[in-house]
Amino acid sequence: MDSIVEKIYNGSLQPDAYINPQDPEYRKLMKQTSDLMEECQKRFSENDFRFIEGIIDLYGKTYSMHSTASFVHGFKIGALMMIEVLDEKG
Numbered sequence: 001m002d003s004i005v006e007k008i009y010n011g012s013l014q015p016d017a018y019i020n021p022q023d024p025e026y027r028k029l030m031k032q033t034s035d036l037m038e039e040c041q042k043r044f045s046e047n048d049f050r051f052i053e054g055i056i057d058l059y060g061k062t063y064s065m066h067s068t069a070s071f072v073h074g075f076k077i078g079a080l081m082m083i084e085v086l087d088e089k090g
Contacts, residue, residue, distance in 0.1 A: 015071065 007013035037056075041049050 016067065 002010070002012070004013065040052055044052065
């Protein structure tokens with residue numbers, strides 16, 4: 001079994017792939033989003049729908065960048081906390 005460091009190196013560690021929110025509100029909101037997208041596809045022309053999809057894709061990319069930055073920041077805080085805990089002066 002690969003160590004965490006090896007998984008990070010070879011790219012097989014993807015923390016976001018294992019995130020599955022347990023909040024019932026999450027599933028409800030995902031269903032509402034899916035229903036609204038289906039409604040948009042029925043209502044709008046193909047070009048208009050592609051335009052909407054483009055906006056959603058851009059939002060997804062920016063959200064992913066924000067999530068990545070939040071993860072990195074949280075990881076650094078955790079690492080700093082471990083350094084402080086293990087520091088013999090503390």
